[in-house]
Amino acid sequence: MSHLSTSLFKHQAVKPAFWFVVLGAALWGVDPLFRIILLDSLTSTQIALLEHIILVLFMAPVMWKHRQELRKLRLRHLGALLFISWGGSALATIMFTKGLETGDLNAVLLLQKLQPLFAILMARWLLKESLPKSFGTLFIVAIVGTYLLTFGFKLPFTNLNDIIQVGSLMSIGAALLWGGSTVMGRYLLGAVNYETVTSLRFILALPLLLALVIGERQVWTLPGESGALALVGLNLLLQALLPGLLSLLLYYKGLSAIKASYATLAELSFPMVGVMINWIAFQQVVTVTQVAGFLMIWATLLIISRQQERNAQPLAAA
Template sequence: MENVSSNIKVRPAASGKAERSKSGFWLVVLGAALWGADPLFRIILLKEHMTATQIVLIEHILLVLFVAPMLWKHRSELKGLKLRHVGALLFLSWGGSAIATILFTQGLSSGNLNAVVLLQKLQPIFAILMAKLLLREKLPKHFTWLFIVALAGTYLLTFGFTFPFGHVNDFVKVGSLFSLGAAALWGGSTVMGRLMVGKMEYETVTSLRFILALPLLIGITINQGDPWQVHTDGGTLAAVSINMLGQALLPGLFSLMVYYKGLTTTKASVATLAELSFPMVSVLINWIVFHQVVTPTQAVGFILIWAALFMISRKSAA
């Protein structure tokens, strides 16, 4: 009640809160925009005849070099971990960091680039469903109908107005299915991250996410036995190295840190708007670099997905 009776106290506090909220919004925009540059790096590497698993493995090796000192600094937080915490960390690292990234990379090599990217907006849907199952969180009002709208948008993004089962082989090879799998795992990783809130610092969880994924990626790469076909001439090797480093640091580590920093002062409904910078940047890059234009059907599908997510986030915030 003291703030109500004093204009001198209220205004600076409100102003400071508004400034933090404003800066947080633009941090979310920046972090999501950096995610939008991720396909550019991955497609260039795929054109160098590297497999999706090989790209993700090297990416994680680079990331581990950067986050290992961070984990060492917070090593005391590893004491007293319970089985559910270990399970959450394994889902984060194996599912969200290793397998999901492989699926997304594979989707870029075998599907429509814009559809693969835009389908990632479904991540919050999967996160809400898993939060309901695992954390017993209450679903937002009218979630079922909004979910159906999002599914309709997903269908349009993936198949357009055609029936997908005319040729089974074509259906199985649709890159959008890989993208959906990645979105499901990344959405689930959000829930697993919530389980770790209060148990560890965010820096510790981030470093464990990359470090624990490394043994699995090494095992998958060895089991696949694909030859490494990167050209060894100086120019090509330098270009590949720069792309790998840029991919690991910009849309990988740096964007993740910036995004979560901004999210601490940004409402969920506002963050949904800010995250539109992700598909917008990706679609723009696909248009300029890879000459892929968004079709009217894809535009309608994306609008349906975003409208459903926006309504869900508004109801969740309420």
């Protein structure tokens, strides 16, 4: 009876877990709104450092509460921890911010859609995950929907020089690191809980970011007026807590119960939030093609969620 109850619980948890990842990734959509404002006063590295200081202050007590989890980690987990903390948390954050600062915003956002490609390849290689027969078709539908959300029917690039530029290269690097972090995070969640993974992601990134800021030797140009300084502080706090802390807690909670290859498609909820942010903050009218893209992505997410629910039913019955 206990075994049956556990199986039924796992079955019921599959669908919510998928949407936890969707919600966590959707919160990333508000990230550029805060980050672009902060670039008026700080460098990309300085923003990342201050953001992680705030995150560590919040997550250090959580890590202390779950400190017994550290005993479950083995030497083989060290590489995954360094990848998600140094790569996915520190370097990817700097590269994405630098991309927003030096590149075309549309190009930076579109190139982030390479994350699923990197994650799928790494999931098949490292986690030996099998993919459903319809995964390729669903992936193409989601990418087309993302393209329509970002560009409509217009061509994003007029020549090769628009792609090969600093901002675009930074964005590709961030996509590679974040896509890989999805897989490495899923690997770590096989050993410890999501609170521990989230805490270590921020805590281990802090020394590297501090060293990068010191090596950068850039002057801190915070505004002198108290009102402007308070605005910078508020933006930094919201940036750290919403698309930073809350999004990752939801993300890793969901990721602990689903495959990394499913999660990386769930992360495509990001462009939908980006469209709403543009509409609300910058009064950009949503076009018919953007609505079509929105519906294509949500249809993909719904189908994948239904597939997971059906796949879980035989396990629950057993």
